Amino acid sequence: MKRLSILIALAIAVPVAVPRVAEAANCESFTDVPIVYLQVGDTQTNLLKRLGRKLRDNKDSDGTPHPIRLVFITNPSCTNINAIYTPVPLIATTTMQYLPSLTEDPAWNADDPLHSATLTCTLGAARVPDVANSALFNSACPPPPTPPVGAVRAVQGPTQAYVLAVPTAAEPIAITFEEAYFVFGFGMAGMIAPWTDEAQLFIRKLTTSTLLAWAANLGITPASKFKGLQEAGSPDVAAAVINGTAASIGILGAEVYDGNRTTMKALAYRAKGQYAAYYPDSSSSSRDKKNVRDGHYTVWSPTVWMDLENPVGTPVSLDARYVINLITGGTLDKDPNFDMIKDAIGPVGLVPTCAMQVNRDHEGGELSLFTPGTSCTCKYESVVATTACATCDATHACATGTTCRAGFCEDH
């Protein structure tokens, strides 16, 4: 009965996550533009949908066409790391997702839940992904994977926050480190009301970034001791929470939660030693990720983007490296004809590294102050909220100590 209700809820609550399967051509049959194959965590789906749409019709800043078709599949982070480290090829006939071009579907719109589904194709042959992604420090996977020397490059990308979500009508608005430790480490025996029904604790599998990030932040080690029902994907957790009782609670990527805010709410979280609890954003209704950026919200991980490289350090696929550089803020020979922060990263709840003010060096580790080499805080704030930063242009210079970048006076 519960499974039925979850399936119904999936169909109703998260239609954007369901690919359209009417056409299942071989992915390799798309020869009109270069393809980059990716294997990513499902928390990155919304990012890839927006980026894939933009890249499909991309032009370089000088007007030269530079289209790329992103063909991707979602899997748990640790599975993705293994796929490119070992490597483990995706098998032939695997169903992949991709985005339509402007010509193929002019009305496709990432902001329209009814017209933002991905299309599908099937692999005609086994293939190691060009790009793999995890949404946590790779070393947090059990057992820690060993990078192949000189064969894979791994780069940190945008920051991904994780939340504890409950039904909108549920009474609690916050949870402390100690409470969460007892809820997920002890289950019913933890006696933390209202979360005493282990059948209402919705979690992910042991290879997922969402579970491993929460386990590391709560000190629940090994992560196999994490109590709850392991759901197959983030949309399953979302649907289970939405249809759960007032005692339901689920672990989600903030990016997934942001797409389901009308049907659930994230709890403010008080870390160990913290005086108050905070949302990832400056309030429950904002989307500025202010508390992630400045360290008041502590449950987050870097996303990690990996591609194959030759022994001499050059990328196996220049297009794959281009895609990773776009996502991670790496150096580009030529800018694309879209704005990564405005069009892809900001709207999906991720935080570009250039907007972070804190950092950590391992999963769940203590935060330290961080100053990006080239700040984009003002730009990021202008996309997700409003910014107090001064604006600038060719005729309006910035005050001493700040730099005019993308129309804003950035600190550095």
Add this chain to the structure above:
Amino acid sequence: MKLHAFFITVPLVFAAACGDDGNAPKDAPAAIDAGGTADASCFTNPKTYNEIINACTDAVKVYKDSHPSLLNPDGTVPALP
């Protein structure tokens, strides 16, 4: 450095109560500070981890008094079962 006067200055009184679901203790509801008010305990120039997570901010703060019954006497959490 400012003292952790939060525990004194926050005008909230929490009372533990029993929930309706058996023996699980239920703490009083959390209280929201919608931001903008000074928190005497916050750090204006954070450097360490403890200072970073308790730095002064205009973000919404949610104060919650919590007393899990399984906490050790010194306030730490016990080992997992």
